[in-house]
Amino acid sequence: MRIDVRKSVLGANDEQAQRNKALFEASHLTVINVMASPGAGKTSLIMRLLEKLPPEFSRGVIEGDIASSVDADRIAAVGVPVTQINTGGGCHLDAVMIDRAMYDLELQGPGYLFIENIGNLVCPTDFRLGETAAMVVASVPEGDDKPIKYPAIFARADAVVLNKIDLLPFIDFSLSAFTAAVRAVNETAPIINVSCTTGEDIDAVIRWLMGMAPDVKQ
Amino acid sequence: MRIDVRKSVLGANDEQAQRNKALFEASHLTVINVMASPGAGKTSLIMRLLEKLPPEFSRGVIEGDIASSVDADRIAAVGVPVTQINTGGGCHLDAVMIDRAMYDLELQGPGYLFIENIGNLVCPTDFRLGETAAMVVASVPEGDDKPIKYPAIFARADAVVLNKIDLLPFIDFSLSAFTAAVRAVNETAPIINVSCTTGEDIDAVIRWLMGMAPDVKQ
Numbered sequence: 195m196r197i198d199v200r201k202s203v204l205g206a207n208d209e210q211a212q213r214n215k216a217l218f219e220a221s222h223l224t225v226i227n228v229m230a231s232p233g234a235g236k237t238s239l240i241m242r243l244l245e246k247l248p249p250e251f252s253r254g255v256i257e258g259d260i261a262s263s264v265d266a267d268r269i270a271a272v273g274v275p276v277t278q279i280n281t282g283g284g285c286h287l288d289a290v291m292i293d294r295a296m297y298d299l300e301l302q303g304p305g306y307l308f309i310e311n312i313g314n315l316v317c318p319t320d321f322r323l324g325e326t327a328a329m330v331v332a333s334v335p336e337g338d339d340k341p342i343k344y345p346a347i348f349a350r351a352d353a354v355v356l357n358k359i360d361l362l363p364f365i366d367f368s369l370s371a372f373t374a375a376v377r378a379v380n381e382t383a384p385i386i387n388v389s390c391t392t393g394e395d396i397d398a399v400i401r402w403l404m405g406m407a408p409d410v411k412q
Numbered sequence: 413m414r415i416d417v418r419k420s421v422l423g424a425n426d427e428q429a430q431r432n433k434a435l436f437e438a439s440h441l442t443v444i445n446v447m448a449s450p451g452a453g454k455t456s457l458i459m460r461l462l463e464k465l466p467p468e469f470s471r472g473v474i475e476g477d478i479a480s481s482v483d484a485d486r487i488a489a490v491g492v493p494v495t496q497i498n499t500g501g502g503c504h505l506d507a508v509m510i511d512r513a514m515y516d517l518e519l520q521g522p523g524y525l526f527i528e529n530i531g532n533l534v535c536p537t538d539f540r541l542g543e544t545a546a547m548v549v550a551s552v553p554e555g556d557d558k559p560i561k562y563p564a565i566f567a568r569a570d571a572v573v574l575n576k577i578d579l580l581p582f583i584d585f586s587l588s589a590f591t592a593a594v595r596a597v598n599e600t601a602p603i604i605n606v607s608c609t610t611g612e613d614i615d616a617v618i619r620w621l622m623g624m625a626p627d628v629k630q
Contacts, residue, residue: 335553343450
């Protein structure tokens, strides 16, 4: 007898993700599942976005890491509510972890919740968390071929943010090759080029977020 | 009843890894399991090393990828025997995949075989392939805190290569913080700083490899 463990795990996860999604909607929260390689700049991008979101929105962060609270400490230092999930070796977040984290966070909308997934372009792909939208962050030093090598995660992105464009003069990276590689697997997601170091074009990500703004008048 | 699937999977993998190791030793092959984040420069480093290894050694590459043959094509273009493993979503290579790949490669020693694992700092950690040594490649743009966030893979490294040091002037990265973070989990692995773009200090990696050279006289 062969048991399809993977299918059953994903099915249970999807059910919890649906419950999370219902809770997020009832709480007037727009929730972004932020996925990327290690070191692409997920935390830096989230910090830039927290800073630039209009003040009428509440905000919160769930930080996923294998180990350490380095990223959560950075978020907490700017006074934004944050809760840390340490997976202790697990290569992605799942919907049950998010359910538990929400008890700690006690975030009330209307507002934005950012979930920083584990740095990994493979494992987080199939695990829905109940998010409003999935954002994949790529970065210039990783190379323009990443969407070819990791197609599934780019295919599922609702937005692709290309970070570290301030490094373009120093690195062999073709913006048109990157765009073509994304478009080969994803025809619709906006591709937004930014630098979290200089702040360039962070506003374009804010505009994308505002397009999904929860209702401020409750 | 709870079945410890993980333990049983790893046990079976370890047994095949032992068989691979015996085969590698009998074939006078020094085998390097190259692990890193996506875009850290694994393929570029392997290409630099292939170029600089003394000519008396044979050489070969096993390329692991989720999808595509981009990296294998780069290796094949310089005339080195290469075989591609596409995991189709799997987040790491395992010992059985290597066993099968060796049938395709037909590599005879004395020589060096490089196995480029899936770009991932989590999943490859526990899966031994039968390698002589594990090399973890980090890169400057990923940040100096990666060993804190992904301790297990740095703990198991026999060598840590820090790539893209040509970008140090443009990025906020502390070499001493990185070294301290590696040393917190790994007291012995050499830490070798290189640039695959400029070729700087590739020779230091060659020296480390030569310390494990297989016997040329058979």
